Amino acid sequence: MASLSLEHVGKKYPNGYEGVKDFNLEIADKEFIIFVGPSGCGKSTTLRMIAGLEDITSGTLKIDGRVVNDVEPKDRDIAMVFQTYALYPHMTVYENMAFPLKLRKVDADTIDKAVREAARILDLEKLLDRKPSALSGGQRQRVAMGRAIVRAPKVYLMDEPLSNLDAKLRVQMRAEISKLHDRLGATIIYVTHDQTEAMTLGTRIVVMKDGVMQQVDTPTKLYNEPCNLFVAGFIGSPQMNFIDVKVSEKGAGVALTFGSNTITLTGPKAKALKDGGYVGKVVIMGIRPEDVVEEHEYAEGRTLSETFPANVTVYELLGSEAMIYADVDGGQISAHLSASSSVRTGSKINCSVDLAKIHLFDKQTELAIAH
Amino acid sequence: MANLATSKAGSDRNRTFLMILIPVLVLFVAFNTIPLLTGFFYSFTNSKGYGPFEIIGLQNYIDLFQDARVGNSYLFTFKLAVVSTILVNVLSLILAIGLSSKIKFKSALRGLYFVPRILGALVVGYVFTYFFTYIVPAVTGTDSILASADWAWIGIVVVLVWQACAQTTIIYITGLSSVPEDVYEAGALDGATGWDKFRYLTFPLIMPSITTNMVLVMKDMLMVFDQIVAMTGGGPANSTESISYLIYENGLNNSQFGFQCANAVLFFILIAVVSIAQTKFLNSKEEQL
Numbered sequence: 001m002a003s004l005s006l007e008h009v010g011k012k013y014p015n016g017y018e019g020v021k022d023f024n025l026e027i028a029d030k031e032f033i034i035f036v037g038p039s040g041c042g043k044s045t046t047l048r049m050i051a052g053l054e055d056i057t058s059g060t061l062k063i064d065g066r067v068v069n070d071v072e073p074k075d076r077d078i079a080m081v082f083q084t085y086a087l088y089p090h091m092t093v094y095e096n097m098a099f100p101l102k103l104r105k106v107d108a109d110t111i112d113k114a115v116r117e118a119a120r121i122l123d124l125e126k127l128l129d130r131k132p133s134a135l136s137g138g139q140r141q142r143v144a145m146g147r148a149i150v151r152a153p154k155v156y157l158m159d160e161p162l163s164n165l166d167a168k169l170r171v172q173m174r175a176e177i178s179k180l181h182d183r184l185g186a187t188i189i190y191v192t193h194d195q196t197e198a199m200t201l202g203t204r205i206v207v208m209k210d211g212v213m214q215q216v217d218t219p220t221k222l223y224n225e226p227c228n229l230f231v232a233g234f235i236g237s238p239q240m241n242f243i244d245v246k247v248s249e250k251g252a253g254v255a256l257t258f259g260s261n262t263i264t265l266t267g268p269k270a271k272a273l274k275d276g277g278y279v280g281k282v283v284i285m286g287i288r289p290e291d292v293v294e295e296h297e298y299a300e301g302r303t304l305s306e307t308f309p310a311n312v313t314v315y316e317l318l319g320s321e322a323m324i325y326a327d328v329d330g331g332q333i334s335a336h337l338s339a340s341s342s343v344r345t346g347s348k349i350n351c352s353v354d355l356a357k358i359h360l361f362d363k364q365t366e367l368a369i370a371h
Numbered sequence: 372m373a374n375l376a377t378s379k380a381g382s383d384r385n386r387t388f389l390m391i392l393i394p395v396l397v398l399f400v401a402f403n404t405i406p407l408l409t410g411f412f413y414s415f416t417n418s419k420g421y422g423p424f425e426i427i428g429l430q431n432y433i434d435l436f437q438d439a440r441v442g443n444s445y446l447f448t449f450k451l452a453v454v455s456t457i458l459v460n461v462l463s464l465i466l467a468i469g470l471s472s473k474i475k476f477k478s479a480l481r482g483l484y485f486v487p488r489i490l491g492a493l494v495v496g497y498v499f500t501y502f503f504t505y506i507v508p509a510v511t512g513t514d515s516i517l518a519s520a521d522w523a524w525i526g527i528v529v530v531l532v533w534q535a536c537a538q539t540t541i542i543y544i545t546g547l548s549s550v551p552e553d554v555y556e557a558g559a560l561d562g563a564t565g566w567d568k569f570r571y572l573t574f575p576l577i578m579p580s581i582t583t584n585m586v587l588v589m590k591d592m593l594m595v596f597d598q599i600v601a602m603t604g605g606g607p608a609n610s611t612e613s614i615s616y617l618i619y620e621n622g623l624n625n626s627q628f629g630f631q632c633a634n635a636v637l638f639f640i641l642i643a644v645v646s647i648a649q650t651k652f653l654n655s656k657e658e659q660l
């Protein structure tokens with residue numbers, strides 16, 4: 001398989017628009033890399049530059065150490081699964097999957113074996129004689145996968161391969177792709193705008209925004225230590241809460257004040273705020289809904305802050321648990337509750353936050369100060 | 372009430388429909404259907420186009436198959452049509468691919484290539500006659516090809532192809548633009564570039580346009596008339612006498628009205644058969660997309 005290296009890769013479209021700026025990434029063999037970010041952030045552009053479908057306007061792309069900037073797509077030994085599947089409409093499923101091998105002048109027996117093996121893995125054996133027009137979305141998706149895997153390429157590129165499927169099928173195919181990765185031991189680069197897909201599939205995730213790479217990390221690190229406000233807000237659903245808090249010195253620690261509420265923080269985070277010169281300034285406190293604790297909820301093992309009052313404005317029962325959205329003095333907050341909680345819309349409750357899970361961001365630069 | 376209202380609206384719509392339809396139908400019957408049927412009738416007569424005539428049954432049809440001049444005109448017309456149709460389609464497809472690629476002044480060039488289409492066939496014929504009679508011989512020092520019984524047909528092919536390419540190219544451009552870009556991108560990764568790209572992707576995917584163009588161009592070419600009038604008048608030595616030209620010339624000018632009506636009926640049937648056969652054959656090559 002293969003390793004990839006992108007060094008200062010950039011894309012400037014003919015109209016002058018910079019789709020991707022200074023993209024740097026080392027991808028090791030067998031990694032499952034996810035490009036995630038909102039629509040229009042340059043994920044597809046980056047992927048298409050790797051595929052060779054889009055010219056690289058600055059920087060270097062290497063596959064297995066060889067610079068491939070000017071190598072034809074077909075000679076990069078890369079297979080791509082398109083969002084639209086891009087099946088050949090005039091060929092049967094079998095012919096679609098056999099096509100890349102046929103063009104490489106592989107002998108018919110070998111082609112047949114490869115196609116049937118792929119069909120078996122993807123459960124397409126009964127559909128081999130059909131044209132794409134006679135297939136469902138999920139089946140087309142699997143054919144597109146099949147066409148990629150028969151070639152056993154160095155790298156698989158997938159551009160939002162599941163976004164045209166319904167929710168149930170998407171979850172199912174997500175699991176299939178994950179299995180496929182283990183089984184093929186392949187290097188995969190996968191584009192999605194869906195952070196859940198990113199979190200469940202990736203060994204590493206690249207978060208992008210406006211053509212600029214924001215952070216590259218494992219799912220856990222991204223979730224627990226987002227490098228800036230954008231990443232913190234993008235990863236995790238429902239979104240992380242953000243509240244403007246004023247920092248003031250309080251004994252060995254600091255006090256974070258929002259409205260008439262105060263939370264006392266000690267330890268490394270307090271030190272980071274002090275060392276960073278944030279005392280007397282306003283910073284952004286980030287806290288995920290599951291780390292906001294209503295006073296009657298189970299909180300063993302957590303170091304809770306002082307409580308503050310909140311008025312519940314929305315209550316949503318999700319089945320095994322519930323979400324609330326509440327007004328607090330100086331902001332708004334959402335929180336997870338157990339389904340058995342008696343809190344409802346209109347309830348006046350007292351909340352606290354898990355001090356270990358507080359994130360702090362600079363209000364100007366939006367960069368993380370401490371986690 | 373509701374029913375009444377809808378049926379009233381329905382009859383209003385019917386009236387509009389009829390008002391549009393009837394005038395067109397009357398004109399069509401008067402200038403197309405009636406002449407067609409009259410012509411069919413005259414094909415069983417020995418009419419000269421004027422004066423008295425007698426009904427002679429199938430005699431005209433029997434004579435048709437023994438008339439050398441008629442036979443030659445069929446040979447000439449089919450040779451001309453087949454050669455021109457193939458040339459037009461090959462050249463148009465090449466042009467269309469060129470005009471569909473990423474080039475500068477694409478719209479302007481597309482407009483330019485459409486100009487022959489809007490010029491009258493007679494005008495084009497006369498311009499090319501001048502070109503073949505005076506300009507080409509002046510440059511090459513040879514005789515005009517239009518004066519040679521062996522080569523005059525080539526001159527006609529040139530004109531026919533030059534003019535027919537316009538519309539054919541436009542249809543191919545439309546066909547090419549209907550092929551999804553992502554199919555080509557998948558092809559680029561799978562290794563379908565250059566000739567393979569054309570052979571395995573473009574060609575099968577534009578088969579519907581190929582069918583349309585083959586049938587349309589073949590029909591037009593079989594009915595070639597204006598260019599013959601302008602360029603050779605069927606000569607030299609009747610070597611470029613197309614079927615339409617023969618029907619017109621001998622039917623209206625040389626008192627063979629009944630006979631040439633029979634020729635026209637035969638020709639009509641032949642064109643229908645050719646078009647249907649072409650469509651059938653090419654449809655079987657079209658992919659079920």
Ligand SMILES: Nc1ncnc2c1ncn2[C@@H]1O[C@H](COP(=O)(O)OP(=O)(O)O)[C@@H](O)[C@H]1O
Nearest residue numbers: 013015017019038039040041042043044045046
């Ligand atoms: N051919 C093009 N010319 C100019 N701008 C483009 C072109 N293709 C894409 N863009 C722009 O580049 C940005 C990134 O696009 P893309 O990579 O497709 O985003 P996404 O992350 O949704 O896949 C978008 O703002 C898009 O409008």
Ligand SMILES: [Mg+2]
Nearest residue numbers: 040043044045
């Ligand atoms: Mg995209």
